[in-house]
Amino acid sequence: MEIVTRSSEETQRLARAIGEACRGGELLLLSGELGAGKTSFVQGLARGLDIEEYVHSPTFVLVAEYHGRLTLYHADLYRIESAGEAADLGLDDYFRPDAVCAVEWAEKTPGVFPGDHLRVAIEHLGGDRRRIAIDASGQRHATLLRTVAAARTTA
Numbered sequence: 712m713e714i715v716t717r718s719s720e721e722t723q724r725l726a727r728a729i730g731e732a733c734r735g736g737e738l739l740l741l742s743g744e745l746g747a748g749k750t751s752f753v754q755g756l757a758r759g760l761d762i763e764e765y766v767h768s769p770t771f772v773l774v775a776e777y778h779g780r781l782t783l784y785h786a787d788l789y790r791i792e793s794a795g796e797a798a799d800l801g802l803d804d805y806f807r808p809d810a811v812c813a814v815e816w817a818e819k820t821p822g823v824f825p826g827d828h829l830r831v832a833i834e835h836l837g838g839d840r841r842r843i844a845i846d847a848s849g850q851r852h853a854t855l856l857r858t859v860a861a862a863r864t865t866a
Contacts, residue, residue, distance in 0.1 A: 712860055713844045722748055722841055723755030730759020732858045735781050736808040740817035740824060743833035748841050749815045753785050756813055782810040794820045827851050
């Protein structure tokens, strides 16, 4: 699925729809340049999980935890240099059936993540416009993506 959003609010609405469709056990791998809108996307995802707390970029803490309908683990691997460092973080502890895990800069550590995930690539097109490409790997996430796509066509 590829979508061009024209504002931060529109990007967050898309992410919120994904959050609303999550049932637990989802893993979102986000990629994009600095300032592309990854954290903004996760803020929308958090709203869809009924999280009221403001979501910040976890660049310095590496993993932040938020509680709502499901727990959200928000990781930022910007400062991670290798897959070994990511493994040392214990990232796999956050891939839980009762939570959603969103990982920014996931492309820095290939091979660390389970095959069943949603890949979200965000490209800044200038101004407030973003191209968001979402691909699913695995049955759980393919079903999630179909649910979100169907909801968007009926909205």
